[in-house]
Amino acid sequence: MEENQNNKQLEVKLDSHRRKAAFAKIVTYGAGAMMILFLMTGMIPIMLVFLVIALAGGYQMSKHTEKLKKTLSDNIVSSVLNEVFDGVEYNPFGHIPDRLISAAGMDFSFDYDRIYGSDYIKGTYKGLQVELSDVELSQTQPEYNEDMQKTGESEQKVFDGQWLICDFGKELSGEVHISENTRSQRRRHKKDRIEMENAGFNERFIVTAGNSQEAYYILTPHMMEYILSAAGKSGGVVYMAFLRDGKLHIAVQTGRDFFELGKSGSNVELLRQKFLGELQWFTDIIDELRVEENIYKKEMAPFPD
Numbered sequence: 334m335e336e337n338q339n340n341k342q343l344e345v346k347l348d349s350h351r352r353k354a355a356f357a358k359i360v361t362y363g364a365g366a367m368m369i370l371f372l373m374t375g376m377i378p379i380m381l382v383f384l385v386i387a388l389a390g391g392y393q394m395s396k397h398t399e400k401l402k403k404t405l406s407d408n409i410v411s412s413v414l415n416e417v418f419d420g421v422e423y424n425p426f427g428h429i430p431d432r433l434i435s436a437a438g439m440d441f442s443f444d445y446d447r448i449y450g451s452d453y454i455k456g457t458y459k460g461l462q463v464e465l466s467d468v469e470l471s472q473t474q475p476e477y478n479e480d481m482q483k484t485g486e487s488e489q490k491v492f493d494g495q496w497l498i499c500d501f502g503k504e505l506s507g508e509v510h511i512s513e514n515t516r517s518q519r520r521r522h523k524k525d526r527i528e529m530e531n532a533g534f535n536e537r538f539i540v541t542a543g544n545s546q547e548a549y550y551i552l553t554p555h556m557m558e559y560i561l562s563a564a565g566k567s568g569g570v571v572y573m574a575f576l577r578d579g580k581l582h583i584a585v586q587t588g589r590d591f592f593e594l595g596k597s598g599s600n601v602e603l604l605r606q607k608f609l610g611e612l613q614w615f616t617d618i619i620d621e622l623r624v625e626e627n628i629y630k631k632e633m634a635p636f637p638d
Contacts, residue, residue, distance in 0.1 A: 343408050343601055350404060351594060354397035361390035401594075402426075402451075409601060410452075410592050413608045417616060418456030418463070425592075427453035428466040429496055437498075437574045437582040440510040440541060442517045443491040445470035450496075452591040458619060461499055465615060467590045468496040494569055494587040497615045501579045501623065504630040507547020511560070511573040512539045531557045537564065551575050551628045559621050567614060575628065583618065 364387035371380035406425045414421045428450020449469040456463060470492035475484055512518055518539045519526070527540045527548045534540075534557040542548040552560075564571045569587035576582070592608055622628060 343404070346404055347401065347594065350397045350401035354394055354401060357390045357394035357397060361387050361394055364390055399426075402592075405592055405594075405604075409604050410608060413605055413612070414454060414456070416609070417612050418454070418458055421454060421456030423455075424453040426451055428468055429453060429464050429498065433464070433498060434468065434496065437576070437580075437584075438510070439572050439574050439582060439584055440512040440518075440539070441492070441572065442512070442515055442521070443470075443472065445472050445491050447471045447473060447488060458499075458616060459623065461501060461619065461623065463500070463619070464498040465612075466496060467494070468584070469493050492584070492586050494585045494589075495591060495615075496585075497581075497583040497618075499581045499583075499619050499622075501581065501629070503579050505575055505577055505579055505628055506550040506630045507542055507544075507575065508577045509540065509542040509548050509551050509573075509575040511552075511571070512541075513537070513570050513572070514539050529557060530554070531561075534558075534561055537561060553625065556622075556625060556628075559618075563614070563618055577630075581622065583615065585614075 364383045368380050368383040368387055371377075371383065402425050406423065410425070411423060414423055428448070431448045434448055447470070449471070451467045453466040454464065469490060471488045471490045473486045473488050476487040514535070514537055522539050522541055525541055527542055527545045529535055529540055529548065529552055531554065534552075538560075540548050540552065542551075560571075560573070567585050567587070569585045572582075572584040572586075574582040591611055594604070
């Protein structure tokens, strides 16, 4: 009875922050549009009024969005994470360190020079060290502002989704990268693409590696079928990097963040199930890979004396 009452109170609190954030967003965007309109017509005093309104709306939107995220973190996300991981650390406003993302050498079809993110998770899953977060990558480009008569910068978002790093704790049998099979990737890897013995896998992905044997060791027929199935359930574009030092990177471009209310609304139990499901996609892959002996480098037996 007491738990139900607490859940009801939590749902009211979540709904309140969501409504206030949504209203502030409408005010901010609306005022921004009016500001541009009056700037173009030369009505500077009125433009300044809408600038103040847009700034105030933006502040309120940021404040209530942050409060919503913290309320979810303290009351739902933390307990979900403790069910899945051991020794878990969670920072709703942090992300996987930039240096680790860059070290993956992920085979993207785009360049990026800015890294953002949120919902940083670090812990142990069945004895393996994992890091997981939302990640947003963007590329800056020079842009000339005719009104200000000077050149500035604009940012274009090129990736928005989730990123996992799993450390298997021992050297892998090769370094293999997997990316989506797009026209630009086919042109880029015309000479170094490795054809796998699975037509469906070749149709969906581009595989590159130090040599073909490394790719065959790691991407067994069973593993290719599993990755194909998992990619179909991901809701996005999947990239993978098996690094020789024992780390696996998985990036999924979903266009959404972890741990959002979404269609589940503020129902506490539905949110718990939703968040568990978001994590399970990644933990299922770890479960599948950790028992695949082929991915690990074989130790050479010592010569007899």
